[in-house]
Amino acid sequence: MxxxxxxxxxxxxxxxxxxxxxxxxxxxxxxxxxxxxxxxxxxxxxxxxxxxxxxxxxxxxxxxxxxxxxxxxxxxxxxxxxxxxxxWATPGCIPHRAIRFRAHVHRITTVKIVIGDTRRTSTGRIVTDAWLITGSVDGYVRVWDVQKALRLGGRLDVMSEFVVDEEAVDDMSTCDEEDAKEESDPMKEIKRHSRTILLAEVDTGGDVTSLDAQLHADRHGMTIAVGSYYSSAACLVYDLNLHAMPHVLDLRASLDPPEWCGTQCVSLLESSVAVGSYLGNVYVLDWKAGERTVIGRHGSVAALRLFPRHVLAATRLGGLEVYAVHAASAPQSDTPIAQYTLSPHALLSVSISDCRPCISAGLMPMPGEKEASLAPLSIAIVDPTGLVHVVLDPCESCEFPYTFPPRLVAHCNVAHERLIGASLGASGKRAVLATSLGGLPPQCAIRAYTNSDTTLVPLRPTPAMVMPGFARERSSVPLRRAEAEDGQAGTASLAVQGASAALSPTSAASPNSIRERTRRSGRVDSFSSSSTSSVPSPSPRVDMLTESVIDEARGLVCLASVRGAIWIAEYCM
CATH class of the missing domain: 1.20.1280 (Monooxygenase)
Structure with a gap:
């Protein structure tokens, strides 16, 4: 006692x-x-x-x-x-939940995830509202309810495919024929999902190359800016009421420059939108005030971020430039107030983190941090050498609200793979890198990047994702069982050597490895329940990753493909 x-x-x-x-x-x-x-x-x-x-x-x-x-x-x-x-520090980690569905008929060119409020449900679960916005070359922009899609599961759920069913290997040719008939009309797949998780869609009348979105202050509406490469309307601005559940977005503004510009990126900030073009012009439109500003030609713009009085632009040639934006009545200078060379190589992809306060991006502010203060701005670039991560720290005394030049955080080299692109999270502390290992069917890999760690950890957010650098028994691309049962030892030896060469990031691809890769499953998107095994010939459902986006705080990895499919993997409950 x-x-x-x-x-x-x-x-x-x-x-x-x-x-x-x-x-x-x-x-x-x-x-x-x-x-x-x-x-x-x-x-x-x-x-x-x-x-x-x-x-x-x-x-x-x-x-x-x-x-x-x-x-x-x-x-x-x-x-x-x-x-x-x-x-995300465990190689080959599979998600807690994973779904897939058909979002578009053609190639998906841009994706955006928007995070809403975090709340506790009546059952005690803590959930966060999330919407996935997709754009495609077919001209459609669609808004999907992520939480509802994860909660429903059903036909969308692919978790059972992470376990390889060896008995299904011999029956893959039959499954492929049946699935090909089922997928003959992609619009049927899209309409099936639209009854459950599709909130709204719009036909922009042209191709969609980029988009940006932001929630209204009351969380009841969403503003979406859509950029087009070939259309005469360089940018269209729509308004969405999330609670009215419309099927057509409302057009609010249109940016029609006198000359063709080829929109490559857009950035939203309240009632203003900045448009980066292939020709190098940067257009700033305030659709409420009706003011339009044009900043001169300084190279093709790969990505940009709009601030109240400045525009941060990254060019395809590896430059980072800051421009001051004046009112329409004042003369606009085409000379950058600051510039920096991100890479001596041409940039393949650029991703910029969210510059809004942490609480607006769905993140918790740290002790002593002001909720209204700007968050550090991270930039992830992908050039032919790999992934480069730089950070701009907030600076209240500077004309531009961030220090310049940026500080280098990490440079991750990736060899013998074709780099597709990287996607940063809202805070810039986590990212995913997508690469292609080639072959027929095509093989793709996803790696996780965390803070300043130069080691890229391969993940497996989809059942058919390749695991570079890992042994055959840990790979998600198994060899056909028929090869192991074949009495020809030489053929089996070549198959194992080809698998090792294909899965190793440091070994060059040989003719034998390329031939053997054609026998293995490298499909990133397929719409059957038994799609993790190999097939004797390329499937009609062969696909390739095009875009990715993540929510680093809630562990969401969203992948888009050439054939219009969407994968959503959730790594946390």
Missing amino acids: GRDQAVLRVPMEVWERILLLLDPEEVVHVRQASRAMYQAGTSFSLWRCFAAQNAQFPIPAVPHVPIAQQERALEHAVLKARHLTKC
Whole structure:
């Protein structure tokens, strides 16, 4: 009895200091030992300290819940961030849930994920509203409900395909023929999904090359800017009411320059939109005030970010430039106020993180951080050498709100693979890199990048994703069982050598490896329930990744393909 009284007399602050020496996962179990430890292990101050210790990783925003439930909500957010960190540090990690569906008839050229509010449901689960916006060369822009798609599962669920069914290997030719008949009309697949997870769609009347979207302050509406490469309308601005559930977006503004420009990127900021063109012009349109500004030619624009009085543009030739944007009545200077060379090579892809405050991007601000302050701006570029990550830190005393030039964070080399592109998260602390290993059917790989770690960890967000650099038994692209049962030892030896060459990022592709790759499954998108095994000939459903987007705080990886398919993998519950 005396021992129990002594434990109770220990101040709560002391128990918190003791529990801080443990991992958050261990605290959940240790706090069950006594009442005092339980009170300390569920305190808001303890989990706030854990959040500060894990500040190098993005932590999802805590939902708006009563004060009595804030401790559990913060605990859930910290544990979720740590679980995601462990998942993305494990080679070949598969998601908790994965779905796929047909979003467009043709190639998907741009994707955007928009995060809404975090809330607690009636059953006690913490969920975050998320919408996926896709654009395609078919001219359609569609908005999908991510949370509803993950929750429904059903025909969209592909988790069973992560387990290779060897008995299905010999029956793949029959499955391919049946699935090809089922997929003969892609519009039927799209209409099937539109009844459940499609919120809205619009036919822009031209091709879609880029888009940007932002939620309204009341969270009831969404503004979408759509850029076109070939259409005379360089940019169209639409307005969406999320609660009215329309099937046609409302057109709000159109940018029609006198000359063809070839839109390559757009950036939204409240009532203004910036458009980067192939010819190098940057157009800024305020559709409420009716003001239009044109910034001169300085090279093809790959990506840009719009600020209240500035535009940050990255060119295809590897340059980073900052321009001051003046009112329409004032003369506009075509000379950048700051510039920097990101890479001596031509850029294949550029991704810029969210510059809004953390709370607006669905992230939790750290202790001492102002919720209204700008977040550090991260830029991930992909050139022929690999992935380069640079960061611009906020600067209140500068004319441009960020320091210049940017500081180099990491340079990750990738050899013997064709780089497709990278996608940064909202805070810029995590990214995914998509590459192609070639072959027929085509083989693609996804790697996770975290902070300044130059080691890119291969992930497996889809069942048919290739695992570069791993042995045959750990690969998601198994050899045909018929080859192993064949009595020709030479043929089997060549098959194993070809698999090793294809999965190794440091070995050059040989003719034997290319021939053997044609026998293996490299499909990134297929719409059957048994699509993880190899086939004797290329399937009519062969596909290739084109775009990617991630939500780094909630562990969402969204992949788009040439044939209009969408994969959504969730790595955290």
